[in-house]
Amino acid sequence: MVSWLSKTRLTIAAMALLLTASCSGGAQHAPEKRTDFTIGWSIYAGWMPWPYAQQAGIVKKWADKYGVKINFVQVNDYVESVNQFNAGKIDGVTVTNMDALTIPAAGGKDTSAIILGDYSDGNDGIVLKNAKSLADIKGRTVYLVELSVSHYLLARGLSSVGLQLSDVKTVNTSDADIVGAFANPAATAAVTWNPQLTELAKVPNAKLVFDSHQIPAEILDLLAVDTATLKANPNLGKALAGIWYETITLMQRKDAAGAAARAAMAKMAGSSPQAFDAQLTTTHLYATPQDAVAALKSPALADTMVKVRDFSFAKGLFGQGAKSADAVGIGLPGGKTLGDTKNVKLRFDPTFMEQAAAGKL
Numbered sequence: 001m002v003s004w005l006s007k008t009r010l011t012i013a014a015m016a017l018l019l020t021a022s023c024s025g026g027a028q029h030a031p032e033k034r035t036d037f038t039i040g041w042s043i044y045a046g047w048m049p050w051p052y053a054q055q056a057g058i059v060k061k062w063a064d065k066y067g068v069k070i071n072f073v074q075v076n077d078y079v080e081s082v083n084q085f086n087a088g089k090i091d092g093v094t095v096t097n098m099d100a101l102t103i104p105a106a107g108g109k110d111t112s113a114i115i116l117g118d119y120s121d122g123n124d125g126i127v128l129k130n131a132k133s134l135a136d137i138k139g140r141t142v143y144l145v146e147l148s149v150s151h152y153l154l155a156r157g158l159s160s161v162g163l164q165l166s167d168v169k170t171v172n173t174s175d176a177d178i179v180g181a182f183a184n185p186a187a188t189a190a191v192t193w194n195p196q197l198t199e200l201a202k203v204p205n206a207k208l209v210f211d212s213h214q215i216p217a218e219i220l221d222l223l224a225v226d227t228a229t230l231k232a233n234p235n236l237g238k239a240l241a242g243i244w245y246e247t248i249t250l251m252q253r254k255d256a257a258g259a260a261a262r263a264a265m266a267k268m269a270g271s272s273p274q275a276f277d278a279q280l281t282t283t284h285l286y287a288t289p290q291d292a293v294a295a296l297k298s299p300a301l302a303d304t305m306v307k308v309r310d311f312s313f314a315k316g317l318f319g320q321g322a323k324s325a326d327a328v329g330i331g332l333p334g335g336k337t338l339g340d341t342k343n344v345k346l347r348f349d350p351t352f353m354e355q356a357a358a359g360k361l
Contacts, residue, residue, distance in 0.1 A: 092225035122282030125211030289356035
């Protein structure tokens with residue numbers, strides 16, 4: 001089991017913090033001009049360009065251009081990185097769309113997603129033993145990280161075959177334990193993400209019956225920053241966009257330089273170049289800022305976030321005070337808002353990606 005290459009999106013342990021933040025209103029501070037910033041990251045194929053950029057000097061190049069200092073710090077546990085962002089200990093974090101909504105935004109922290117990096121295109125999946133199709137899951141006990149994107153994927157998969165969450169029983173299982181749990185002959189259903197997903201699929205009589213490839217662009221991987229900090233320091237956003245797109249361009253090159261960049265990312269992730277490249281095949285990177293801006297401005301984003309927020313509210317992830325799925329406002333490009341326009345706490349902001357697309361960084 002290689003848990004160091006997992007992306008633990010949300011655990012029960014985070015719920016206590018969420019409920020506390022929902023009552024306290026989350027970490028708030030007045031906008032201030034600053035020059036030093038800290039961004040948290042955790043290991044996942046789609047996020048490895050950030051620490052590589054720091055190692056390769058790309059971060060310093062763009063930070064110097066805009067008169068700022070940016071330090072990318074690894075947080076070994078993904079949920080802890082999001083919690084640190086929520087508490088105001090770091091200025092930005094690598095995070096999924098669901099967790100940006102259910103942890104900082106639902107906790108009262110005004111959060112801006114400024115880089116749309118990729119979506120899971122097969123990195124998350126449902127595996128069954130002795131089954132022909134997903135429909136065979138009915139009545140089974142399903143092992144997964146409850147209240148995470150695995151739970152969301154399960155709900156989406158069940159709906160595709162006319163089933164509901166009530167048709168199965170779930171058992172909360174950490175990403176560190178799920179491979180071992182599924183090895184038990186009594187365990188016949190599990191939902192997880194790579195690299196654990198690959199390991200589960202190797203178990204005798206196991207079959208991958210549904211994955212995130214079938215719900216494209218719903219599990220989004222982002223870079224989110226504190227909105228007040230960004231407003232007071234727009235050069236931070238400019239530098240981050242410059243860093244990202246220079247690094248993404250490099251890592252996608254088919255020559256020795258591109259291979260070397262990916263190999264360095266793999267090493268930082270504790271993986272082999274071959275395993276890392278395999279994970280990239282199920283990670284749909286938005287290769288250019290134009291692609292990312294188009295995806296962010298697509299009507300599909302609103303449809304996705306409606307599904308995500310409805311699931312999150314139904315599972316109590318907005319906290320005890322939330323009366324409906326509209327409780328947390330979600331700002332979309334073009335001025336559209338999902339939910340409470342007076343309580344917008346998650347903003348999809350294409351500003352800096354648009355500047356990159358126009359060559360104005």
